[in-house]
Amino acid sequence: MSEPNSTGPAPLDVRPVKQRIWRRLSLVWIVPILALSVSLFAAWQNYNDRGTLITISFENAAGVTAGETRIKYRDVTVGEVEKVEFAPGLGDVLVHARVDKNIAPYLDDDAEFWVVRPDVSVRGITGLETVLSGVYIEGNWDTEADVAQEEFVGLENAVLTLAGQRGTRVTLRAIDGSSVSAGAPVLHKGIEVGYLETPELNHDGTEVIVTAFIQSPYDRRLTSSTRFWDTSGFSVSFGTGGVSLDVSSLASLIEGGVAFDTVVSGGAPVEDGHMFSIFDDEQTARDSLFTDPDAEVLKVAVLFEESVSGLTIGSEVRFQGIRVGEVSEISAIVVGEGDTAQVRLQTVLEIEPARLGLPDGSTTEDAISLLSDFVARGLRARMVTGNILSGTLMIQLVEIENALPAIMTLTEGPYPVIPTTESQISDVAATAEGVLARINALPVEELMDGAIDLMDSIERLANDENTRLAPESLVALLDESRALIANDDLQSVPKDLREVIAELDAIVSRATELDLVGDIDGAIASATQAATNIEEATRNLPEISAQIEALTAKANALELDALVASANSTLDSIDALIASDDTMDLPGALNGSLEEMRLFLAEVREGGAIENVNAALASANEAAQAIEEAVAGLPNLSARANSLVSETQAVIASYGERSRFSAETMATMRDIQSAADSLTALARTIQRNPSSLLTGR
Amino acid sequence: MGSSGTSNGLISAREAGLVACQRCGQVHAQGVRNCKRCDGPLQSRDTESLQKVWAWLVAGVIAYIPANLYPMLLTNTLVEHSESTIIGGVVDLIHHGSVGIAIIVFVASVVIPIGKFIAVIYLALSVQQQSSSNQHGRHHAYEMVEFIGRWSMIDVFVVAILSALVQLDTIATINPGIAAVSFALSVIFTMLAAQSFDSRLIWDADRTQNE
Numbered sequence: 001m002s003e004p005n006s007t008g009p010a011p012l013d014v015r016p017v018k019q020r021i022w023r024r025l026s027l028v029w030i031v032p033i034l035a036l037s038v039s040l041f042a043a044w045q046n047y048n049d050r051g052t053l054i055t056i057s058f059e060n061a062a063g064v065t066a067g068e069t070r071i072k073y074r075d076v077t078v079g080e081v082e083k084v085e086f087a088p089g090l091g092d093v094l095v096h097a098r099v100d101k102n103i104a105p106y107l108d109d110d111a112e113f114w115v116v117r118p119d120v121s122v123r124g125i126t127g128l129e130t131v132l133s134g135v136y137i138e139g140n141w142d143t144e145a146d147v148a149q150e151e152f153v154g155l156e157n158a159v160l161t162l163a164g165q166r167g168t169r170v171t172l173r174a175i176d177g178s179s180v181s182a183g184a185p186v187l188h189k190g191i192e193v194g195y196l197e198t199p200e201l202n203h204d205g206t207e208v209i210v211t212a213f214i215q216s217p218y219d220r221r222l223t224s225s226t227r228f229w230d231t232s233g234f235s236v237s238f239g240t241g242g243v244s245l246d247v248s249s250l251a252s253l254i255e256g257g258v259a260f261d262t263v264v265s266g267g268a269p270v271e272d273g274h275m276f277s278i279f280d281d282e283q284t285a286r287d288s289l290f291t292d293p294d295a296e297v298l299k300v301a302v303l304f305e306e307s308v309s310g311l312t313i314g315s316e317v318r319f320q321g322i323r324v325g326e327v328s329e330i331s332a333i334v335v336g337e338g339d340t341a342q343v344r345l346q347t348v349l350e351i352e353p354a355r356l357g358l359p360d361g362s363t364t365e366d367a368i369s370l371l372s373d374f375v376a377r378g379l380r381a382r383m384v385t386g387n388i389l390s391g392t393l394m395i396q397l398v399e400i401e402n403a404l405p406a407i408m409t410l411t412e413g414p415y416p417v418i419p420t421t422e423s424q425i426s427d428v429a430a431t432a433e434g435v436l437a438r439i440n441a442l443p444v445e446e447l448m449d450g451a452i453d454l455m456d457s458i459e460r461l462a463n464d465e466n467t468r469l470a471p472e473s474l475v476a477l478l479d480e481s482r483a484l485i486a487n488d489d490l491q492s493v494p495k496d497l498r499e500v501i502a503e504l505d506a507i508v509s510r511a512t513e514l515d516l517v518g519d520i521d522g523a524i525a526s527a528t529q530a531a532t533n534i535e536e537a538t539r540n541l542p543e544i545s546a547q548i549e550a551l552t553a554k555a556n557a558l559e560l561d562a563l564v565a566s567a568n569s570t571l572d573s574i575d576a577l578i579a580s581d582d583t584m585d586l587p588g589a590l591n592g593s594l595e596e597m598r599l600f601l602a603e604v605r606e607g608g609a610i611e612n613v614n615a616a617l618a619s620a621n622e623a624a625q626a627i628e629e630a631v632a633g634l635p636n637l638s639a640r641a642n643s644l645v646s647e648t649q650a651v652i653a654s655y656g657e658r659s660r661f662s663a664e665t666m667a668t669m670r671d672i673q674s675a676a677d678s679l680t681a682l683a684r685t686i687q688r689n690p691s692s693l694l695t696g697r
Numbered sequence: 698m699g700s701s702g703t704s705n706g707l708i709s710a711r712e713a714g715l716v717a718c719q720r721c722g723q724v725h726a727q728g729v730r731n732c733k734r735c736d737g738p739l740q741s742r743d744t745e746s747l748q749k750v751w752a753w754l755v756a757g758v759i760a761y762i763p764a765n766l767y768p769m770l771l772t773n774t775l776v777e778h779s780e781s782t783i784i785g786g787v788v789d790l791i792h793h794g795s796v797g798i799a800i801i802v803f804v805a806s807v808v809i810p811i812g813k814f815i816a817v818i819y820l821a822l823s824v825q826q827q828s829s830s831n832q833h834g835r836h837h838a839y840e841m842v843e844f845i846g847r848w849s850m851i852d853v854f855v856v857a858i859l860s861a862l863v864q865l866d867t868i869a870t871i872n873p874g875i876a877a878v879s880f881a882l883s884v885i886f887t888m889l890a891a892q893s894f895d896s897r898l899i900w901d902a903d904r905t906q907n908e
Binding site for chain 2: 025026028029032035036039068134
């Protein structure tokens with residue numbers, strides 16, 4: 001900065017001002033110039049960088065805020081909303097946004113915009129980040145710059161296929177659009193490889209057209225022989241393979257979806273936009289590979305004699321288990337003429353030559369000649385049961401060994417005819433009917449009646465008061481019986497009986513012994529008999545008779561028969577009791593005591609008193625017989641006794657009346673007399689009624 | 698030089714053949730180049746004063762434009778990102794009910810800088826046109842501009858403090874925008890403009906006229 005004053009004031013006035021202004025220009029001016037240039041540069045840059053203004057019209061622009069809402073392309077911010085306003089008529093919301101300059105050229109007519117909002121669907125949650133940050137506008141356009149546009153119509157929903165995704169877009173057509181909804185998955189072998197876009201009706205409204213996007217690299221699986229089928233919901237199929245339930249993914253269950261598979265190789269790769277049909281189910285789709293409408297089919301006829309019910313159009317034709325075609329027509333025709341005319345059922349089969357193993361390009365003639373060869377070797381058609389439950393039939397081409405020779409007739413009728421053989425129809429209905437008939441024939445009703453009667457009787461019996469009391473009385477009876485059995489008296493009866501019998505035995509044996517010793521018994525018996533017989537005559541023996549009678553009375557007083565009778569009756573009644581049905585129903589405890597009692601009774605019967613009694617009776621019988629024999633010899637005996645008596649009397653007379661020997665002998669004699677008396681009485685009783693001892697009466 | 702008598706009856710140092718040091722006030726005889734006391738340059742009149750004033754003023758005005766167009770504060774919170782300009786911030790403050798603070802911000806950021814521009818322009822023009830009216834008033838205005846100019850920086854300080862304090866990473870951050878820098882520059886430039894103004898020229902005008 002020069003100082004003009006230093007050279008003196010004078011030049012100050014004469015200096016030409018104009019020239020000096022430039023020289024004296026302060027350096028400070030650099031600052032504003034710099035500031036201005038910077039500002040201008042910044043402004044220019046700002047203006048230059050300013051994005052292109054575009055307008056997107058939305059029906060619903062909820063959440064779009066001017067100055068805040070961004071426009072994103074593949075998650076990168078490429079612009080910002082500047083203004084949100086209504087279109088004239090308030091129909092749409094116009095969103096004015098600026099997008100980056102370098103993006104703008106790509107915004108051609110394929111550009112799409114939509115508002116990203118949080119979305120919860122079966123396939124997951126998307127747009128969650130917008131909950132906090134607010135919505136944003138997502139844009140989608142391809143990577144080729146075209147004629148840039150500035151006005152766009154926003155979409156309601158997100159497009160599914162982003163421009164960056166690689167894959168193949170194919171067109172599917174379906175009769176029914178219920179299985180196809182936008183976003184529904186496309187499955188291939190169970191994994192999601194793509195999705196459907198929004199379905200639309202075709203121009204005449206007969207079909208639903210939907211674009212499916214198959215992501216790379218799965219789209220390589222698409223060939224012209226690929227088949228699509230509907231996997232929506234679940235399918236229950238009831239065919240020759242039985243019942244099959246098929247459920248795909250949960251998403252497809254709810255949203256629908258399609259699946260595809262390429263079963264056979266050799267198809268041509270497909271381009272974008274290739275048209276496929278959606279089949280109803282996988283089976284149909286797979287089968288459709290063999291029913292290519294373009295493929296040449298061979299029609300042959302089969303004439304069946306029997307009913308073809310169960311065979312329908314579309315029924316399978318199998319050759320060695322492989323499906324080679326289907327039934328295309330069933331009709332009745334008349335075969336023969338005049339009297340030999342017969343009605344036959346003609347079934348027309350559509351057979352695909354390729355399925356018979358013939359190479360591609362084979363003509364129907366090739367197939368016919370092949371079939372003719374087969375027929376000559378025994379190929380026959382027959383109906384077999386396809387599904388035993390549904391009763392559907394299918395036609396099987398089988399080679400029958402040792403078949404009657406036949407040829408394929410080519411000339412009769414419009415179709416070559418394959419000879420038939422016996423059908424193998426397992427008619428489940430008939431079998432089931434037979435089973436049912438047999439079941440029906442069972443006397444179920446009688447059985448039921450009987451059962452009901454029985455039930456009624458039981459019920460009546462059970463309801464009967466007597467029945468109710470029966471157990472009680474029975475118990476009482478049993479108690480009594482038990483008490484009776486337990487009674488010492490009764491228990492001692494056998495003992496007493498045994499004692500009595502033993503006594504009797506002793507007596508008898510003594511009597512026998514006497515007999516053995518010296519015919520004394522016999523003598524006595526004879527004497528007794530004699531005494532009885534000649535009671536009147538032999539006055540000396542009244543006492544003996546009386547004694548014998550007393551003995552007999554005593555024996556009678558024993559009331560053996562009564563005892564035996566009563567024991568028998570007790571046994572009978574107890575038996576009856578035990579055998580009684582009602583008793584059977586008694587509780588086990590009672591049965592126990594019954595068993596006890598039965599055992600006791602058995603004991604009584606077997607080893608106890610009865611046997612002894614019987615034995616005693618037998619002995620008595622023997623004794624009686626002995627007595628009888630003895631009695632038979634009584635006359636001799638009497639004579640001998642008489643002589644003995646007389647001898648004795650003579651002895652007595654010789655010994656004197658008062659002698660000890662005489663007294664003893666007299667006592668002995670008296671004993672003998674009493675015994676003889678008893679025996680006599682017994683013998684008489686037995687003689688009167690010999691069986692009384694046995695029968696107890 | 699020999700002329701005497703002004704409208705106010707004041708005699709300037711120049712008229713008295715003297716020159717005063719602008720820094721320390723030491724009075725020298727005319728012709729002395731440097732102050733004997735502080736060695737500062739001596740000038741009876743800064744002939745480039747108006748140039749400098751205009752230059753700084755223009756720079757200040759230029760800087761003031763982006764200061765108002767661009768955001769002063771960049772506020773990032775978890776849910777929102779906001780950019781507020783000076784006027785926008787004032788409006789926001791009014792909406793939030795802080796009228797007092799709004800007034801302070803408005804005065805400090807808008808009224809004072811613009812007032813300064815007007816005052817400086819007025820002074821510069823008046824000197825250029827050698828107006829002799831209201832010399833005292835103009836001098837007061839000049840002093841006022843010099844004094845009050847520094848307070849305009851209050852806005853910049855607020856932004857600086859906020860930016861330093863509120864740095865909570867993802868939760869909330871405040872950053873100074875371009876406007877903060879522009880505004881600071883604008884204030885600095887206007888202060889320099891005010892400083893460049895040689896107030897002695899105010900008093901020269903009528904003399905020149907009178908001469």
